[in-house]
Every structure is written in C-alpha cells, then in structure tokens.
Amino acid sequence: MGKRSFVPLFWTLFSVGGVVAAFLIPIHLFLFGLAFPLGWIQPPTYERLLALARLPLVRLYLFVLCSLPLFHWAHRFRYTLYDGLQVKHLNELIILGTYGGAIVGTLVAGYLLWSL
Amino acid sequence: MADKITLEVARYDPERHTEPTFEKYEVPFRKDWVILDALNYIKDRLDGSLSYRWSCRTGICGSCGMMVDGEPKLTCATFLSSYAPGPVRVEALRNFPIVRDLVIEMTDFMVKLKKVKPWIVRENEKPISQGEYLQTPEQLENYKQFSMCINCLLCYAACPVYGLDNLFTGPAAIALAQRYNLDSRDVGARERREILSDHEGIWGCTFVGECTEVCPKHVDPAGAIQQYKVDAAIDWFKSFLLPRGAK
Structure with missing residues (x-):
C-alpha cells in the first residue's frame, strides 16, 4: 500500500457499529422506552441501575454502545451527503463534521461514563 | 391476445x-x-x-x-x-x-477489468511435465459463483454509485478480481489489492445491492465487494500492527 488511507478503519467502525446498532440498541429501546415506562416489566430502582452502570464491564459495554453506532452514522451520513446531495467537493468539511462528530460523541460518552 | x-x-x-x-x-x-x-x-x-x-x-x-x-x-x-x-x-x-x-462505449470497463488482473497470477509456473494444478471440489466451490460473470455490464447500468462517479471500479471488475483471489492456484491477491483498496476501488461501494439484483448469472457482485472489504480491512489492521510482517 502506498499512502496509508484510513478508509478501512472507518469502514470497520461503520460495519461493527451497524451490528451494535441493529442488535443491541433495540433491546435498550424496548426496556427503557416501552417495557419499564408502561409497566410491562418491574423497573429496577435508580440506585440499583447506578450501581450496575458503575461496574467496569458495564461501563465498557455502555461506551461501545454509545460510540460505535456514532461511527456507523458518520460513515453512512458521509456517503448520503456525497451521493444524495452530490457535494463531494466539500469532502474535508464533511469528513470533519461526520467522523469528527462521532469522535466528539465518543469523548463525551467516555467522560460521562468515567465520571458516573 | x-x-x-x-x-x-x-x-x-x-x-x-x-x-x-x-x-x-x-x-x-x-x-x-x-x-x-x-x-x-x-x-x-x-x-x-x-x-x-x-x-x-x-x-x-x-x-x-x-x-x-x-x-x-x-x-x-x-x-x-x-x-x-x-x-x-x-x-x-x-x-x-x-x-x-x-x-x-465500454472502454472504461475494459480498462478497469484489465487493471484488476483477471487471470491466474503465479510466482513460478511449474513445467508441463509435472502435470496440472489440482483443485478439490471445495476449492472450486470457493470461486465458482464469481466465475459465471459474462461481462454483460448490467451491473454497471444498475449501480447508482458508478452512475454518479465512474471512477468507481464497479461490480463486475471487483467480482472478477475476487474470482481469482479465491482461486487456490492464484497468488495475485496482493497485487490486486493495490488497485482495489484504493478509495475508488471497493470503498466507493455503498452496498446498494442493485448489481446483484440485476445479474442474469446470479454472480452476487455486492457480496463479493463486501467480502473483499472485510479482507482488505483485516489486511489494513495487519499492516498497521505489523508493518513488515504483513508483506
């Protein structure tokens, strides 16, 4: 390989992020969006959830859950802008906005989970 | 009637x-x-x-x-x-x-096709006296589907990415590259990767999947491209982690 391109890295994050978004996020949406508020399942108390979220493995899980789908969004939105709006000439700006946005979102998620 | x-x-x-x-x-x-x-x-x-x-x-x-x-x-x-x-x-x-x-006018495709070296690449040809290159039915099955391509270009006509930007290598050429990459007699995968891992090679594909829909020979170029992306990504991580080892 001549010049090192980072496309494979972002594609991998996109790909793995798609799997996470498709398989794991619906579970959370179902639990916290429907089952708990509608009383289908008895929700755990706030204290129990907080204690659970503070476990290192759960923190790591939540970090992956927040970060990877953002990279999935970034890659897909980048190509949606290219092909849908045909603004490939704004390449640098789009890359900054999409992958940059995902990186910022990842940092924010990391900070929030760290400071739980 | x-x-x-x-x-x-x-x-x-x-x-x-x-x-x-x-x-x-x-x-x-x-x-x-x-x-x-x-x-x-x-x-x-x-x-x-x-x-x-x-x-x-x-x-x-x-x-x-x-x-x-x-x-x-x-x-x-x-x-x-x-x-x-x-x-x-x-x-x-x-x-x-x-x-x-x-x-x-199909020159664009012919140029791209040639670039991905759609033939068996070997480091050393063995002399004819040593006989043919044998292959098991499983090894044949690996690439057989992609070898059904007849270069009819329906997949290029169906591909919206190629329609927007014809720098994209396109479905049939990538599927045919994969046909030789998966052939047990071939050692040209690395040479082909130079061309295909380029931004306009495989990465231009956004997996619309229309190429596979219209293919009259059921080649599944979209599948070939996604499979190739995984291989190229693994290769990228290897070359990143072991810059010399991956060569």
Whole structure:
C-alpha cells in the first residue's frame, strides 16, 4: 500500500457499529422506552441501575454502545451527503463534521461514563 | 391476445442528434419471442439502420444487455410477453456513453477489468511435465459463483454509485478480481489489492445491492465487494500492527 488511507478503519467502525446498532440498541429501546415506562416489566430502582452502570464491564459495554453506532452514522451520513446531495467537493468539511462528530460523541460518552 | 406489440426504441446518431430520441415500431406479438427477436425483426423487416449488439442468443456472450422499460436486462433472455400489452421501451445501457442507437462505449470497463488482473497470477509456473494444478471440489466451490460473470455490464447500468462517479471500479471488475483471489492456484491477491483498496476501488461501494439484483448469472457482485472489504480491512489492521510482517 502506498499512502496509508484510513478508509478501512472507518469502514470497520461503520460495519461493527451497524451490528451494535441493529442488535443491541433495540433491546435498550424496548426496556427503557416501552417495557419499564408502561409497566410491562418491574423497573429496577435508580440506585440499583447506578450501581450496575458503575461496574467496569458495564461501563465498557455502555461506551461501545454509545460510540460505535456514532461511527456507523458518520460513515453512512458521509456517503448520503456525497451521493444524495452530490457535494463531494466539500469532502474535508464533511469528513470533519461526520467522523469528527462521532469522535466528539465518543469523548463525551467516555467522560460521562468515567465520571458516573 | 393482441397480435402486435409496440416497441419504443432509442435512436441516436452522434453526427445528427444531441440526445437519443424514441422511434416506435410495431412487431408481431409472439409468446416465444424475446426482446432480441423483436429487435431482429425490426432490423430485418422495418428499419435496417437500427444498431445493437448481439451474438449468442443464449445468455452466454453478454453482448445484448440493454435497458428494457428502465431495467437493465439481457434482451435474449427477456420475453416480450412479460411486457404485454406494451409499449416496451428499449434503450442503450445506462451509465455508459452511446456509440449509436443501442450500442454502448465500454472502454472504461475494459480498462478497469484489465487493471484488476483477471487471470491466474503465479510466482513460478511449474513445467508441463509435472502435470496440472489440482483443485478439490471445495476449492472450486470457493470461486465458482464469481466465475459465471459474462461481462454483460448490467451491473454497471444498475449501480447508482458508478452512475454518479465512474471512477468507481464497479461490480463486475471487483467480482472478477475476487474470482481469482479465491482461486487456490492464484497468488495475485496482493497485487490486486493495490488497485482495489484504493478509495475508488471497493470503498466507493455503498452496498446498494442493485448489481446483484440485476445479474442474469446470479454472480452476487455486492457480496463479493463486501467480502473483499472485510479482507482488505483485516489486511489494513495487519499492516498497521505489523508493518513488515504483513508483506
């Protein structure tokens, strides 16, 4: 390989992020969006959830859950802008906005989970 | 059942027209006729100036690809009766320059095809006296599906990414590269990767999947491209972690 391109890295994050978004996020949406508020399942108390979220493995899980789908969004939105709006000439700006946005979102998620 | 059907055929002569216009022809409506039969009828009986490519009539040569009612089709394998009562619109394959009427200019594809080295690459050829290169049925199965490609270019006409930006290597060329990459006799994967892992090679594909939908030989180019992306990504991580080891 001549010049090192980072496309494979972002594609991998996109790909793995798609799997996470498709398989794991619906579970959370179902639990916290429907089952708990509608009383289908008895929700755990706030204290129990907080204690659970503070476990290192759960923190790591939540970090992956927040970060990877953002990279999935970034890659897909980048190509949606290219092909849908045909603004490939704004390449640098789009890359900054999409992958940059995902990186910022990842940092924010990391900070929030760290400071739980 | 009506005994005639109307074909609206795109006509284009670069010396006289700025863009294709449509001409209507009435042809006999026969159940056993394919679109190509109707075109041959027009050429033989109604208008000898109509230009189009065809050769084998049996879905093997890949020359008679055209847009039929807006869909890329092999006209030798597409029955008139599917479009009854008509009219049926026949145009040159989308996404390519037109030479004349229904004939496209396919140099772009030929250049790309050659670039991905669609042949068996070997470091050392063994002498004929040592016999043939043997392959197990499993090794054959690995690439057989991709070897069915007949270069008909329906997948290029169906691909919106290629339509927007023809720098993209495109479905058939990538599927054919993969056909040789997966062949146990071939060692050219690394050479091909130089071309394909380029931004306009595989990464341009956004997995629309239309190439696979329209492929008359069930090659699944979209699958080949996704599979190739995974391989190329693994290769990228390897070369990143072990810059020398991956060579």
